[in-house]
Amino acid sequence: MQLLIDHQWTVFITLEVLSFISLLLFGVFRYGLNKRKFSNIAIFMFLFLLIAEVLLGVMIYQETKEFSSFQIIIGIFVLYACTFGIFDFIKLDRWMRRKVGKWRQVELLTEKDYRILNRQKDSKYVARRNRISSMIHLFLFVVGQFILWSYGTENFEELLGFLTDFSWIEAGTYEDSPYPNEMSYSIGMIWGIVFIVDFIYSWSYTVFPSKTEGSK
Numbered sequence: 001m002q003l004l005i006d007h008q009w010t011v012f013i014t015l016e017v018l019s020f021i022s023l024l025l026f027g028v029f030r031y032g033l034n035k036r037k038f039s040n041i042a043i044f045m046f047l048f049l050l051i052a053e054v055l056l057g058v059m060i061y062q063e064t065k066e067f068s069s070f071q072i073i074i075g076i077f078v079l080y081a082c083t084f085g086i087f088d089f090i091k092l093d094r095w096m097r098r099k100v101g102k103w104r105q106v107e108l109l110t111e112k113d114y115r116i117l118n119r120q121k122d123s124k125y126v127a128r129r130n131r132i133s134s135m136i137h138l139f140l141f142v143v144g145q146f147i148l149w150s151y152g153t154e155n156f157e158e159l160l161g162f163l164t165d166f167s168w169i170e171a172g173t174y175e176d177s178p179y180p181n182e183m184s185y186s187i188g189m190i191w192g193i194v195f196i197v198d199f200i201y202s203w204s205y206t207v208f209p210s211k212t213e214g215s216k
Contacts, residue, residue: 001063008060008070015049015056016077022046023089027096031108050081067183072190127205134202141195148188152180 004011022045030039057074061067094113101108109117119125152174153159162168162178171177174185 001059004056005060005063008056011056012053012070012074015053019046019049022049023092027093027100031097031100032104050078054078069186069190072183072186076190076194123205123209127209130202130205134199137195137198137202141191144191145188148180148184149178152178152184 022042026039026042026046029035029042053074057071061071094109094116097108097113098117149159149162153162159178168176168178174180174182177185177188179185179188
């Protein structure tokens with residue numbers, strides 16, 4: 001067990017790489033080789049690896065009795081796979097059908113797929129979709145952070161003080177922050193970084209729109 005703890009990040013990264021490979025194999029077997037049975041095995045393998053990541057985090061926690069950034073990262077990856085990852089998989093599946101269809105010279109895309117692909121070329125549609133997703137993320141971020149901060153502050157005035165003075169970020173410890181403990185501090189800080197990157201990326205489609213327009 002100690003060996004697993006010492007190499008936990010290596011094991012996690014290996015599981016992630018194998019998960020990505022299993023998704024690629026799904027496309028190769030289903031569309032490239034037309035082997036539906038093997039493609040189903042690839043999907044089951046992906047789900048098995050996802051469960052293995054969860055078990056890895058649980059085992060490390062049971063052994064160390066500490067909730068660290070390792071469990072937080074695993075939680076983020078698993079949460080992504082169960083939410084936004086589903087939509088990204090649909091996009092990946094459509095992309096694979098498009099590429100493999102050209103290679104095999106067969107039509108694997110439906111009329112609905114072509115409508116979606118054409119719509120995604122419309123810069124206004126893409127910008128609007130990303131603005132909506134960014135505002136949803138903003139709402140969830142504000143609510144989530146408010147809940148965490150409310151447990152770490154005694155009153156609204158103290159909470160407002162942390163909101164107007166961000167010098168506590170430089171301290172780098174939860175004792176000087178509005179978070180109640182190390183776990184919530186790690187969650188809040190990592191979520192903050194993810195939110196900023198996602199928000200800037202989403203609004204880049206509005207600030208720097210593509211000149212390409214989908215056909216009407």
